Amino acid sequence: MSFSDMKIITVIGSGLIGRSWAMVFASGGYSVKIYDNQPGQAAKAITEIRKQLEDLEEAHMLRGELTAIQQLALLSCYDDLAEALEGAFFVQECVFEQLDVKQSVFQDIERLVGKDVILSSSTSCLVPSNVFSKVQNKSRCLVSHPVNPPYYVKLVELVPHPETAASVMDTTHSLMTKVDQVPVRLKREIDGFALNRVQAAIIAESWRLVQDGFISVKDIDLVMSEGLGMRYAFLGPMETMHLNAPAGLEDYMKRYGEGIRRVLTSFGPVPVLSGGEGAKSIVNEMCELIPNDPQHLSARIERRDQLLMGLAKLKKEH
Numbered sequence: 375m376s377f378s379d380m381k382i383i384t385v386i387g388s389g390l391i392g393r394s395w396a397m398v399f400a401s402g403g404y405s406v407k408i409y410d411n412q413p414g415q416a417a418k419a420i421t422e423i424r425k426q427l428e429d430l431e432e433a434h435m436l437r438g439e440l441t442a443i444q445q446l447a448l449l450s451c452y453d454d455l456a457e458a459l460e461g462a463f464f465v466q467e468c469v470f471e472q473l474d475v476k477q478s479v480f481q482d483i484e485r486l487v488g489k490d491v492i493l494s495s496s497t498s499c500l501v502p503s504n505v506f507s508k509v510q511n512k513s514r515c516l517v518s519h520p521v522n523p524p525y526y527v528k529l530v531e532l533v534p535h536p537e538t539a540a541s542v543m544d545t546t547h548s549l550m551t552k553v554d555q556v557p558v559r560l561k562r563e564i565d566g567f568a569l570n571r572v573q574a575a576i577i578a579e580s581w582r583l584v585q586d587g588f589i590s591v592k593d594i595d596l597v598m599s600e601g602l603g604m605r606y607a608f609l610g611p612m613e614t615m616h617l618n619a620p621a622g623l624e625d626y627m628k629r630y631g632e633g634i635r636r637v638l639t640s641f642g643p644v645p646v647l648s649g650g651e652g653a654k655s656i657v658n659e660m661c662e663l664i665p666n667d668p669q670h671l672s673a674r675i676e677r678r679d680q681l682l683m684g685l686a687k688l689k690k691e692h
Contacts, residue, residue, distance in 0.1 A: 380549075381461075382461045383404045383405070383406050383462060383463070384408075384409060385408050385409070386455075387410060388409075388418070390522075391520065392419065392466075393422060394524040395466050395524060396408050396419070396423060397423055397426065397437075401438030401445060403438065403440060404553070405450070407450050407460075408451050408452065409452045409454075414453070416452055419451065420449050420451050423449065424442075427442035430442070433683070435683050437525070437554060455486060456486050459483065459487050464491070464545075465491060466496060467480065467483075467495045473505070476505050477505065477506075480495075480506060484509050484511070489514070491514065493514055493516075494516055494517070495517045495518070496520060498570065500517075501533070501564070502535035502536075503535055513538060513539040515537075516532060516533060516534050516538050517531070517532070518532055519567055520555075523682070526683050527682060529557075529569065530555045531560060532546055532550070532558065532559050532560065534563065536563070543559060578645060580598075584656050585652040585655075585656060586642070591659040615627075
């Protein structure tokens with residue numbers, strides 16, 4: 375398949391992540407075929423996407439060079455898997471985060487596509503060697519894990535199966551770059567990939583500090599949003615350290631390495647995140663700040679997306 379033939383992408387599953395991927399790929403000018411095994415769901419997804427694209431255009435936040443109408447014209451919906459896969463060079467799976475369901479979906483897909491078609495999973499917590507264990511040709515398989523919500527947060531983790539071909543990683547990296555995502559490559563698979571492992575470390579220590587009575591839920595969130603997060607929106611932890619000592623990273627480690635090691639060895643055990651009195655108390659404290667009913671949560675999610683949209687715009691200008 376030549377690069378000029380790479381025009382059609384199939385998205386399997388039309389939930390939140392599937393719709394987001396469809397919007398991202400259409401923004402880059404690709405024809406996107408959306409498939410859902412529930413009759414009528416893919417058509418409903420396009421109706422939802424139409425509204426989102428129109429709202430984004432009105433807010434001057436639509437991605438890509440095409441208008442909302444032009445992007446919408448690139449989308450089509452299917453209840454038949456074979457029809458949905460016809461002509462695609464890349465398949466992005468977005469079904470339930472359930473191993474047997476994903477394995478079964480990829481078995482069905484493999485029977486219907488040519489050997490060069492790339493099979494990509496959106497999974498956030500299942501390693502490729504498990505997801506693709508029932509696929510015959512594993513060399514064209516990988517995980518492309520987006521960050522929720524993918525339309526506003528551009529990072530995509532590309533995680534290879536042990537048998538994934540280098541050319542498949544390269545093609546996917548090029549595709550993600552072309553649609554204005556920010557792909558990062560993991561050199562090999564690991565539970566949680568990179569983003570969720572770093573996130574888990576932050577969650578664990580934040581939870582411990584609140585549970586052990588050192589700080590409130592509200593204030594630990596401010597430590598990130600008004601402190602670390604200010605830097606981390608533009609710089610990673612490695613560059614932050616490199617810039618925080620007169621002679622760079624090696625100098626930083628000479629100055630602060632022992633202190634960091636001392637703090638790390640003082641960390642407590644992995645906290646219990648559900649059940650138990652400590653967890654209940656943290657949940658209650660959070661729900662006093664933002665009640666967990668649908669109305670309050672959806673308003674905060676909308677606010678989150680607006681803030682991320684503004685930050686994405688700012689990052690693009692810099």
